[in-house]
Amino acid sequence: MGERALTCYRVAAHIAGETGDRYVRVSSRAGEVALRIGQIRNSPAIGDLEHEWQEVKRMGYDVADACVGLGGTMESVGRIIRACLTQEILKAKYVLCCWRVLVR
Numbered sequence: 001m002g003e004r005a006l007t008c009y010r011v012a013a014h015i016a017g018e019t020g021d022r023y024v025r026v027s028s029r030a031g032e033v034a035l036r037i038g039q040i041r042n043s044p045a046i047g048d049l050e051h052e053w054q055e056v057k058r059m060g061y062d063v064a065d066a067c068v069g070l071g072g073t074m075e076s077v078g079r080i081i082r083a084c085l086t087q088e089i090l091k092a093k094y095v096l097c098c099w100r101v102l103v104r
Contacts (some may be wrong), residue, residue, distance in 0.1 A: 002035050002038075002039055003046075005031075005035055006032060006036070008034060009028045009029070009031045009032035009035065010028075010032060012025075012028035013025050013029050013032070014026060014030035016028060017074070021037065022066075022070070023070055025079075026063065026066045026070060026074060027065060028059060028064045028073070029059070029062075029066070030063050030077050030078070030081060032058045033056060033059055033063050033081055034058075034081065034084075036052075036056045036059075037056060037060065037081075037084050038051055038083070038087070040052060041056065054089060056085075057085050060081050060084070060085045061082070061085065063078065064078035064079070064081045064082045064085075068082075071094070
């Protein structure tokens with residue numbers, strides 16, 4: 001499920017990388033990470049996906065770092081991705097709470 005969307009995100013990131021469009025590249029990678037997080041979190045066999053989860057975490061933190069300096073929307077996307085990747089509930093709540101205040 002979601003394989004077509006993953007392919008579209010990857011193609012968009014690749015093309016944007018070749019044309020030098022950093023915003024589209026990072027946005028595409030962020031979409032891929034968000035989709036993969038959702039797929040893993042909703043999988044009944046989440047324990048069997050540890051290797052894939054580690055790969056998604058690495059990619060997610062890279063994307064979150066890349067979001068810095070791309071404007072308020074992408075910086076917020078980066079913060080949300082970080083919150084989804086953390087195992088610390090308080091840290092996730094803090095990030096999301098601060099984001100909610102900024103959006104108002």
